[in-house]
Amino acid sequence: MTTLKGPAVFLAQFIREEEPFNSLEGICKWAADLGFKGIQMPTLDNRFIDLQKAAESKTYADDLKGQIAGYGLEITELSTHIQGQLVAVNPAFDKAFDGFAPANLRNNPSARQEWAVQQLKYAAKASQNLGLNAHATFSGSLLWHMFHPWPQRPEGLVDDGFKELARRWLPILNEFDECGVDVCYEIHPGEDLFDGITYEMFLEKVNNHPRACLLYDPSHFVLQQLDYIQYIDFYHERIKAFHVKDAEFNATGRQGTFGGYQSWANRAGRYRSPGDGQVDFKTIFSKLAQYDFKGWAVMEWECCIKDSETGAREGAEFIKKHIIPVTARAFDDFAATGADEAFNRQILGI
Numbered sequence: 001m002t003t004l005k006g007p008a009v010f011l012a013q014f015i016r017e018e019e020p021f022n023s024l025e026g027i028c029k030w031a032a033d034l035g036f037k038g039i040q041m042p043t044l045d046n047r048f049i050d051l052q053k054a055a056e057s058k059t060y061a062d063d064l065k066g067q068i069a070g071y072g073l074e075i076t077e078l079s080t081h082i083q084g085q086l087v088a089v090n091p092a093f094d095k096a097f098d099g100f101a102p103a104n105l106r107n108n109p110s111a112r113q114e115w116a117v118q119q120l121k122y123a124a125k126a127s128q129n130l131g132l133n134a135h136a137t138f139s140g141s142l143l144w145h146m147f148h149p150w151p152q153r154p155e156g157l158v159d160d161g162f163k164e165l166a167r168r169w170l171p172i173l174n175e176f177d178e179c180g181v182d183v184c185y186e187i188h189p190g191e192d193l194f195d196g197i198t199y200e201m202f203l204e205k206v207n208n209h210p211r212a213c214l215l216y217d218p219s220h221f222v223l224q225q226l227d228y229i230q231y232i233d234f235y236h237e238r239i240k241a242f243h244v245k246d247a248e249f250n251a252t253g254r255q256g257t258f259g260g261y262q263s264w265a266n267r268a269g270r271y272r273s274p275g276d277g278q279v280d281f282k283t284i285f286s287k288l289a290q291y292d293f294k295g296w297a298v299m300e301w302e303c304c305i306k307d308s309e310t311g312a313r314e315g316a317e318f319i320k321k322h323i324i325p326v327t328a329r330a331f332d333d334f335a336a337t338g339a340d341e342a343f344n345r346q347i348l349g350i
Helices: 024-033 051-056 058-069 081-085 091-098 109-129 157-179 196-205 219-224 228-235 281-290 308-322 341-348
Strands: 005-010 038-042 074-080 134-137 182-186 212-216 239-244 246-249 269-272 296-299
Touching: 005 074, 005 308, 024 038, 024 058, 038 296, 051 058, 051 109, 058 074, 058 109, 074 081, 074 109, 074 296, 081 109, 081 134, 091 109, 109 134, 109 157, 134 239, 157 182, 157 196, 182 239, 196 212, 196 228, 212 228, 219 228, 219 246, 219 269, 228 281, 239 281, 239 308, 281 308, 296 308
Parallel strands: 005 038, 005 296, 038 074, 074 134, 134 182, 182 212, 212 239, 239 296
Antiparallel strands: 246 269
């Protein structure tokens, strides 16, 4: 068993133009002052990391790592959620997702996708240079618009979609494998990998690639009404990253899992700050420790009610309280009688 590392915080939802959230120095000091020990870093803002430079220069990566260590922090993982999304975009969503790409690539889906793939490859090498062994991302989606279709899906459509998704990701997975880094897909509505079954379908198409791993975030499963505890039993060998994000689901006679096109605050299923929702984190932390999870407990703030800075401050303490220092011995060792084969045979009467 392993004691989880933490607390850590995903920076994506905190970066903005106001101090201290507009510079690496400012946000590191802020995180350290709250008691965080790690930061999960998004990779599209050069104020915080130059991804290409981190991939191409070990000196730059070492300097960045040292700068962050000066605040008593470690990088837990790099994140390419935005870029991963652009690896696979159905044309129905081209306009919506163009905003994720550099301005010169908009209205050019093939160039946008090529850029995204290169970004992931930079992330593999940057992670290696930074001494990281896991990476957080999204799978993208070719099929999401067909998850509840009318008329029905054409025969073979889903299989073809996962074949194409695998074709796009296999070269990326191989690049990460060469760098010794696991790709941790955040299983998430809106992605083609949104539950256990879809992950298994993808895993089959990439030939059970050893680097096709998981970022576990129970909040997305509360909203789907999936058993997020049993999920750990099924997939613990592939879980290499962990988001501590809470959620609640309160169905009414007027809406359920689809949310009625309402704002986040008015949906039956909504994200909350850690400790304010329905997720059983006590059991989750216990299972991850039992299954020898060696990664970080990373707070992700997405709450439709609570202020983000309050959520971060409370979240750091919440994670600290839930991390279990695992035991190095059995509780009943004091009563051990000692044994050898002859003694055992006497007990058995043989």
